[in-house]
Amino acid sequence: MSSFHVRSGRGPKGDVFSVSKTWLSVELCFIILLIQAVTFPAAAAQNISGLQLHIREQDVVMDNGILQVTLSKPEGMVTGIQYKGVDNLLEILNEDSNRGYWDLVWDAPEIKRKKGEFDRMETTNFTVIVETENQIELSFTRMWDPSLEGKVVPLNIDKRFVMLRNSPGFYSYGIYEHLKDWPAFDLTNTRIVFKLRKDKFHYMAMSDNRQRYMPLPDDRTAERGQPLAYPEAVLLVNPVEPEFKGEVDDKYQYSIENKDNRVHGWISTVTDPPMGFWQITPSEEFKSGGPLKQCLTSHVGPITLAIFHSTHYSGADLILKFGPNEPWKKVFGPVFIHLNSLVNGGDPLKRLWEDAKQQMEVEVQSWPYDFPASKDFLPLDQRGSVSGRLLVHDRYICDEDLPGNGTLVGLAAPGDVGSWQFECKGYQFWTKADEKGYFSVTGIRPGTYNLFAYVPGLIGDYRYDAEVTISPGSDKDVGTLVYEPPRSGPTLWEIGIPDRTAAEFFVPDPNPMYINKLYLNHTDRFRQYGLWERYADLYPHNDMVYTVGVSDYRKDFFFAQVTRKTDNNTYQGSTWQIKFELDIVDKNNTYKLRIALATAHVSDLQVRINDLRASNPHFSTGPIGNDNTIARHGIHGLYRLYNVDVPGVQLVEGNNTIFLTRTLSTSPFQGIMYDYIRLEGPPSSKGNNLGFSS
Template sequence: MRKTLLKKGFTTFFGLIMASTSLNFLNAQNNWQGDISSDFYDVNNWSDNTIDFANAGSQTLVIGAGNPNNPVQIGGSNSIGARPDYLNTISGANATFNGTLYPWNSDMLNGTITLNTPALLSIRNVIYIGKADEGIVNITGGSLYSRYQTIIGYNTGGNGTINVSGGTLYVGNYLEIGTSPGGTNPSGTLNISGGVVDVTTAVNIGSNGNIVISSIGALIVTGDHKITLENYILNGKISALNGENLVVNFDGSRTTVSIAQDPNRMIEEFASYIILKNGVLEAKIEKSTSNIQSLKVNGVETLATYNASNNSRIGTYYDFTGSYGFDKISGTVFSIKEETEDYIDVSFKRTYSDGNFLAPCDADIHYVLKKDDTGIYTYSILTHKAEYPAFDLGSWRQVVWIGNDGTDYLAEKIYVTEQKSWEMPSVYDFSQASATAIPEIVKLNTGIRAGKYDGKYEYCENLIDIPAYGHASDKNSIGSWAVFGSHEFFNAGPTNHDLNAAAGIIHIDMNTVHYNCRGFSIPQGEEWSKIYGPYLIYTSQESTAAANWEDAKSRAAQDKGEWPFSWLTNTPEYPLANGRGNITGNFSITDSEKPDLDGSNAWIGVTQLTAASDGHWQFEDKNYQYWVKTDASGNFDIKHVRPGTYTLFAFKNGAVNEYRMENVTVNAGGTTNLGNINWNIPRNNGKLLWEIGIPNRTAAEYKFGDFDYCEGFVENKFETTFPNPIEYNIEDNNWATVLPYVHTKYIKSDGSRDTWNWNINFSVTGTIPTTGNAKLTVAFASVDHAQFWLYLNGNNIYLSYPTVPSGGNAWIRQSNRSKYGIQTFDIPYSSLVQGENTLTFLMPSNQSNSHIMYDYISFEGNNITVQNSLLSTEEFDSKNGIKLYPNPTNGKVNIKLPKSTDDIIIELYTINGGLISRQIYQNNQNSLELDISNKPMGVYFIKILSETPTTLKIVKKQ
């Protein structure tokens, strides 16, 4: 049975400490011998080697002088046991704690005890240091925790000393120093030099007690104890080691005693945290975690600093995920990397040690504050040393929780793209929301978005396309942003989309794990290091939310122009501009079936491929990637590439697959001119007879693929929107409205799931060859746990899993794409018939997330003719009486409008929400023509701002 010496309800200084002065012998006593090793958990080092440390609740562990080894405790945790009833150290003890131990009680801590990072020695009762003897506790890192009182010096002959040079001494009730009534004049000393002493109730210093503060040490007491502590200073009971001035400050909740610091520096350093400040911005950063606990700009707190649900501070944090699990950064050591009049760069480094951290990797977190800036830069360097165990990285991210008052957010609007920008539900609205079958999605019941779903994946976009995202406010005239000058350190290339901003949060996912990103592994014996960042956690203070977003995007453009930053010096992982090189050239495309296809507006980039990538940039997570868009003439300049040998890739909307060039060498300070690069797209299978969709690596051009997909549970609309089976006629060319963006089971309103055939109907005329094959090409935007069964005229011709990248949960994670893949199928001419033919697509898999998203489908062949109209003649009629036709279009779009008394504004946007053009038309016009002939093929949005604002999708084919 667990024995408790004290009860919480006691409030007198000494009513809680009437414990026996002798050792507790009611339990089985086990004495440290140390004749085998220093391993605390080696049972052969104890007098009773039958001890079970996973079930040690009835044990009294007594540590004295070892023979010949003194104990060193590493590892252990509250969750696996190793929790004795009593831990006592006696004269001659010399014990070191580097891990976690939770004894229920302690009679005494005598001898010498040392706590190093990341130790947590948590005694769930009173702690007596120097009880009727000498006791010394050295806290260099980690924490010593007492649930109730900590008594330094107790009973006659008691002489206790605690030296806090790092880490924390946490006292759950009273801190008593040389005050014990249990004997005559016990003495106690508390030296605080590089750590913090955190006391919940009060500090009482007796006649033979004293506190000495030096360097950055701090004494913090909950409540207003300013007068009491100032009197202790006047009486010499609290003093500074070198005679510096001590400052006593009450911040409204806690009282701190520390040494006054230089007000002209951009940093103030305290025992457990630092403050970076420049007169505009003030950031409080916890030393042991690198977490920003408070971020104020012109006095306004921009972070959510407290989570009432679990009594925790949130602010910001970094974390890993891998096969080892979830590893939130802790155990960091603070230092100043560089300090000038214009900026300061500070480091919080966690060095891996076996048994103390999960991920076998060093993490060096930096923050950089520049003079007069309203943002703080951050970057991180991950390092795997050869001697470390094998390491794998899934996610590496930083999370920023934006400010709120418990009811409303400081910034009530979200801004990711033009399309995904709106007023968010309030904190209260989320508290009233209903859970759904998908944990990340809730159904909103109150507020401005009542009746809609909200989930963090709803906002996912290609990260390279959103250099600034976050939240802004019309009410409070403020914006909170993540701002990027470069994306070279992100994984998986320019189509990698993932979490960014969401309800009350900003994610910076630098190595992402969603949508079928694989992560990477580093074996033992391999040295690896990578820098992530710098990027900016930025606060804007413009008058409106929209103006704040424009300011954030302007800052991103400024940072892009300054990349690589000249101030980030002495960092081998981050060469400056003269240590990098450029790659230039001109890119063109030749396609005999699509003569209008050229090299303009194409993605072109380089990376160094590892084995885990399977030779493809989509899965390259370990190394840097450098991507740019070509200009209108196909010219490109990939700037600031680290020296090395790379593989170059290029792709463009409208072209299936991609171009590849090996062995592109970059030298520091040089330019590699590749000259004219032509991608000649082979047409070895004959003419292009028909096609469905646009090769753009997404399912955006199909029904619900432009926006509805992101709002959650779009499958609830399938039964009322689509028939089963689907009959798609090639000659109608209306795939934008007839075909869904995702091929799943056919989900009915009663929850049942039926097989869903998609019939692709086309008419063949003329003589059909008796030998040879036509070619069906299917470009997949996403495949997850799904088979693809293909039939021609009722006969199976392919029945298997697609041989393309599978996984990523894109459907459930509210996206219209995951990883891209292509598969071709030989269609025997002998299987075709004169007249109507039907290709049937079937997705037979039954898992809840099983799906296929088609990017593009084409049919090629020789010596046959297929009836096929290039453009739809069917008008698109919106619910507001606005018609667009033809859709898809080769260039010109007719817009029929209802009569209006107001002028009409028509805006054209890219699929990513970028504004292309804005035109104002007179109110007497109800038939307009919009010419997008000079725009690349793809999906666009037309926003019509009139009495009934409407957004419609238009598909540009060539």
């Protein structure tokens, strides 16, 4: 295999075998390299000469003897990647500017395009930042001035590309800067794109259970594909390879959460040797929306993406909005483009993927890197850490505090409880607490933060009352924190699992005319196209009725409350019923209905108690959401929790019904997904199910 799992060398800050992280000793490096030399002879036989930089009239080439990367000068486009005898892994049928590039989408009052202005970020200046025997770092910049107002995004942009000695790949990171007194604008999307050769790369992988041979981009053309409800979804009616006939191709079927988006890419089995092209993201600190935010990965092209900021699965709530007097600077990345190959037999799909995962672990453990030359990227010794323990106290579950096992704990910009999922401009730093609730968040950039937490299995969000200030080298211990989740009384009944997704509810089989074979009999069956139409198939005339104590939410609670298409091609809302019995009702007290939503798209959820004909709902969310999760095959978008007071006088002893009406219905993609619903009785001294008849 042609890649070293242990990267030796750290440019100007280290020699050939220096590794700065304490977790990996020099001896361990040697052992791993020795194992590779025995297992993968090609790795031991590589050219390990020093780096070479070739500056030519229109481009520049970084070469470390393993691969050669060509970039246009001064535009900063990756025009070629030469590796293992293949002159260019990037799509040679494309123009030079359409192979490997950074881009963004921005908006301002003078822009007339509905979705903003697309900018491929062609730069105007080229500089060699580092050129040593161990590291090359190149800078491609575009500086903004008032003469460019309305023409390009008002940002200073610095795109960096780094190659290290003996490294099986290269790095890229970017620095964006908006100065005070510069124009206001909105930023909706920014990313790195690599478009690979369609004659070479046919197999895509993004996790152990999400990988497959993919259709060709030709299959999406008008001659071979039929556009469906939106441009990204195409039914393959006459594909080049007959095996794909009848499948739906849609890039949104391959989205993933930030916390799990570590490595994805493509494998070529037609090259000799077989090889892989992988995009590795060692940290999500620079990504928008926190660990649960979903982004695109790889898709038909073959294309691989490193998305830093987008509004997917969130909508306008995650647009980066800058005022005219708002200074801002942020570093996106670095990400690592890893190449590997197999020369001594075995299953290339399995072995190249496993090698990519091993390299990913090396990159994650090496974060934050110590080689980037920009002063804006801070190494570990200029960062700080926070540790502590989080316990959970819910007296209706247990009299004692319980450890927050598996809690996600993170630091983000100061804000309201749960504001981290909307945070875009700064950095976020997250970790998972151990089984006893202990946590340690490391590598935190200096600044002032709130400490947030989300506990799987519990509703709501936690925020530490005091702000946390991080300085270089600081190590703060916040002690033992106690989260008291929203609770007024004992649980009378509950539907679902409070995990911020609708995954546990009933997801129907897809229409056999619109399938993706990857997701047949798959845990992510919700990623199939057109499931929103299956609700009307299963409930053609009457809406869903769920009876507590009789129904099973895994089989009887549809995963999304969507619109229903009528015979005259319009759409109508729906009203779901939750039926339950109460033996005793405390008329003088208040009950509490907790409704946690996993996502919402242009909807108004209205709640009525025992009277569907009431002219005014007991509770209404008002218009909420622009997540577009339903169309994009997700199982959650932005989390929303509503706590509804229910006076005892509105309940009766015996049969009761809660009516959930979703209004606003003009398209098939409007709807909501529930995460969890719970009815609590009035406060009592003990956590029992007083008054509930199952």
